[in-house]
Amino acid sequence: MQQKLSTREEYSKRINIVIEYINNHLSEEMSVETLACISNFSPYHFHRIMRAVLGEPVGAFITRMRVETAARLLRYSDMPIQEVAYKVGYDVPSSLSKAFKTFYGISPNEYPNNKTYSIMKPIQVNPDFKLEQRIVDLKSMQAIYIHLQGDYNNNDYGAAWGKLWEHVHKSGLFTEQMSRLCSNTPKSHILRKMCDETGINHICIYHDDPKVTEGDKQRADVCLSIKAKVEPKGEIGVKQIEGGKYVAFLYKGPYSNLGSVYDTIYGKSIFEFKHLLASRPGFEVYLNDPECTKPEDLMTEIYVPIE
Template sequence: MAIAKNTDVVADHIKRVNKAIQYIDEHLDSELSIDLIAGIANFSPYHFHRVFKSVVNEPLNSYIIRKRIEKAAAVLMRQKQVSITELYTKYGFSSNSSFTRAFKKFYRISPTLFRVTCPGRFSKISQANSKNGQSPGLFEPYICSVDEQKLQTMNANIEVKEMPELKLAYISHIGHDNLDITYKKLFAWAAEKGLLRDGNIQPLTIYHDSFKITAPEKIRMSACLILKDPITVDGAVGLITINKGKYVVGHYEIKPEDFGPVWGELFVWLSKNGYKKSDKDVFEIYHNDFTQHPENLSRVDFYIPIT
């Protein structure tokens, strides 16, 4: 009984921290005091510091600074017309020098050099892999050195389409490893709710961070199931909505190791065809279990929101 009670407490903490994270990520250009954020999570400021770090494995203030720097990095890559002064003012830095010092701690170069140099060279996942001798990993690089000859063999079917609103049940996941374990927990919950009876359930992964600008171990994702009908959630499972909008959609049947290059291809296609990514998150929808496919192929759709 004690173990079950402790599990319930942890699940409640996760749910409340997720609510705070969502607020932080949507208000990076606003004042984010500990009192405000703790109140959103329904904690006292004293307890929220401890709970936030235990769930996210990062102190609250460090998380906010990192997310603001990463947001600025994304703007530097995509919006050439936005000045450095506008960026550091918008995201709460007192001066160009304080912004530059903070930026260099994450990317080893100044914001100005980051903007004019191919971002793939400085991505967090590239830095991590270069340290241990591995080749570039998932989503790296997007544009700088995509192997177009290989991509042409993937038989891409890319289109631009309007997507309806999607209601989702989700469990938050931090880090690019062990996402399958989080999905097992989500499917176990879905089985208890009777959602698997008709066998027509669609998993969906939302990427709240970019592998180009966020360290792999800090990437935040949501393991989701698309809901057909309203449902009550509990424990670590929450509800999230993807609003309707316009997307570049790539339909593929690929091997697991090709997910990274496919994202690269889609961003190249996006750029070549004059589209711009919006501030919404990218996501994937899966149509089969690749382990049950005779050739271990995944049938998956990749979604990039556009303005």
């Protein structure tokens, strides 16, 4: 039984590495041989294992990531189509056009100019949301994480963070300072104090736009930023959250409204400042504990990457 558990953990670690590589190299050519080498699986086994995990062949997964990224760039930026094509790994716009039309039934050239055509679920801008915003220049952060795939609304984020904190304890990363904070700080303030004094943040990275990506294929990384050196183990990976410029939006209210908050940010707020969106993923930081905080008092910072 222990051997089976070890094997499963080892495979999870390898698969995390491949998915992370794909996320970070969409503009580059990626052969199955290269990805299999990165995973340390033979090409024969690589195809079958990745298909079982992703729910689709790895080539289809890469194509979908490229086309969905192109759809977001066309929707949320003024980037020329030729540049969009290059950013998502197509040497010529015609190659992107062919794939885009297969997915959405319209060409990327037609889409920006056709205001009546929507390839995405309708947005719900709420002008009543009071979103404080500031521009920040972040340093990159190391994080341990668990990769989740499935509808964002149905994921068990609490269980994922529980596993991450268990890993912190078992790996000897839980310091006396953390113990003292947990003992002397009211539970409702622990997350904020933990961030201020130890640099640990509770973060979620959402790789897909739920307006574009079907629920069963949506991907999220549940993360704890942590400064101490740590190694990946099983389903718990280690990654760098990219630094750079972000617009940080502070939202106060229930998590159930976050979909509309994003619609308001991308449908209204991003057009009110003079910065282009960057292609790296954004993320959320949670500033208080939902187990001991009223939904209307929950505080979430949404980081949108900019050039």
